Amino acid sequence: MTVQETLAQLVAIDSVSSRSNVEIVDYLAERCTAAGFGIKRFPYADDNDVRKVNLIALKGTDFSDSLRVELALVGHTDTVPYDVRWAEALKLTEDDGKLYGRGACDTKAFIAAALTAAEIIAEDKLRKPLALIFTADEEIGLIGAKRLAEAGIIHPRFAIVGEPTSLRPMRAGKGYCLAEILIKGREAHSAYPALGTSAVFGGARLVNELERIAEQLKGHVHPAFDPSYTTLNVGLIRGGTAKNVIAGECRLTLEWRPIPGQEPGRVLELLSAAIEKEKQRNPEFVCEVDAARADEGFETALDSQLVTLLEELSGNSAGTVAFGTEAAQMTQLGAEAVVMGSGDIRVAHRTGEYVPIDQLQRLVEILTEATRRLCVE
Numbered sequence: 001m002t003v004q005e006t007l008a009q010l011v012a013i014d015s016v017s018s019r020s021n022v023e024i025v026d027y028l029a030e031r032c033t034a035a036g037f038g039i040k041r042f043p044y045a046d047d048n049d050v051r052k053v054n055l056i057a058l059k060g061t062d063f064s065d066s067l068r069v070e071l072a073l074v075g076h077t078d079t080v081p082y083d084v085r086w087a088e089a090l091k092l093t094e095d096d097g098k099l100y101g102r103g104a105c106d107t108k109a110f111i112a113a114a115l116t117a118a119e120i121i122a123e124d125k126l127r128k129p130l131a132l133i134f135t136a137d138e139e140i141g142l143i144g145a146k147r148l149a150e151a152g153i154i155h156p157r158f159a160i161v162g163e164p165t166s167l168r169p170m171r172a173g174k175g176y177c178l179a180e181i182l183i184k185g186r187e188a189h190s191a192y193p194a195l196g197t198s199a200v201f202g203g204a205r206l207v208n209e210l211e212r213i214a215e216q217l218k219g220h221v222h223p224a225f226d227p228s229y230t231t232l233n234v235g236l237i238r239g240g241t242a243k244n245v246i247a248g249e250c251r252l253t254l255e256w257r258p259i260p261g262q263e264p265g266r267v268l269e270l271l272s273a274a275i276e277k278e279k280q281r282n283p284e285f286v287c288e289v290d291a292a293r294a295d296e297g298f299e300t301a302l303d304s305q306l307v308t309l310l311e312e313l314s315g316n317s318a319g320t321v322a323f324g325t326e327a328a329q330m331t332q333l334g335a336e337a338v339v340m341g342s343g344d345i346r347v348a349h350r351t352g353e354y355v356p357i358d359q360l361q362r363l364v365e366i367l368t369e370a371t372r373r374l375c376v377e
């Protein structure tokens with residue numbers, strides 16, 4: 001089967017994150033088994049009690065408690081939702097050298113290329129073990145990969161994590177963190193301010209402090225990134241109930257993307273200090289912080305064997321990504337990780353996402369050759 005035919009079959013299986021990914025995992029398991037890989041499913045129920053499965057396929061070793069492999073090719077099975085008006089979202093459509101469909105770019109193209117490479121390699125004699133790791137729920141918070149990392153299921157020496165990078169190896173990525181901040185005031189008639197405490201005024205002062213923290217974060221730079229520092233955003237602010245009511249509540253949604261090497265909790269410490277400062281100024285200031293997400297970034301050394309190999313095979317110099325990827329979880333498992341795949345991240349997640357056919361075919365060659373160099377030679 002050609003890589004393009006494989007991609008068409010993968011796109012035809014609806015695997016939006018809200019649905020179960022059992023169908024696509026069954027498909028992948030069958031293909032891997034036919035190629036001589038041993039497989040194991042790692043199922044779990046998601047927050048809505050929908051069955052999700054991480055799948056690991058192995059060649060050159062068996063499943064064991066301290067599973068070590070030389071190379072892992074990692075792709076997420078889920079996609080973002082698609083607009084119902086996109087009639088051909090699940091039908092891979094070719095036009096002008098491009099293949100269109102939901103997931104065609106992010107990240108079923110990588111999965112199709114990894115499967116194809118694995119089938120080519122299956123004929124070779126592996127000297128070191130190879131794994132294919134197919135995860136669930138990447139698009140909604142790297143949940144499948146986090147479960148694998150927490151359980152310490154597998155320890156790859158090298159990992160290639162499939163995301164659209166236009167075939168450029170990305171050796172580092174920023175983390176992703178979120179916190180919900182609730183400022184509590186006391187409601188009263190706005191004609192009598194002394195009877196209440198405005199949560200909106202309190203929230204506004206905290207927003208000022210967050211802007212100061214954002215400036216402070218610019219002092220810690222990682223030159224491989226653009227922007228080179230941890231960015232911070234207050235994306236949402238909500239408060240109050242009416243024009244003539246002193247606001248009883250104000251909510252802020254805070255997001256930040258830490259550079260690798262910086263603790264995700266660093267911003268929370270700065271935020272706590274700002275809240276303490278406000279409490280000293282105003283003893284009635286009440287504020288709760290719910291740190292909803294704290295994903296670390298990752299970094300693999302520029303002189304890592306995997307980085308230099310993928311630079312050589314792709315002809316592209318290594319770069320960095322500003323979006324969150326499963327490379328962080330692979331790093332936690334001990335891998336030197338690189339993010340790489342066909343297609344452009346700027347067309348991912350939108351109606352009409354596509355992968356250029358020439359890049360898809362190049363990716364098969366790159367993954368096949370990388371696997372040969374690391375696991376066969």
Ligand SMILES: [Zn+2]
Pocket residue numbers: 076106107138162163164
């Ligand atoms: Zn993706």
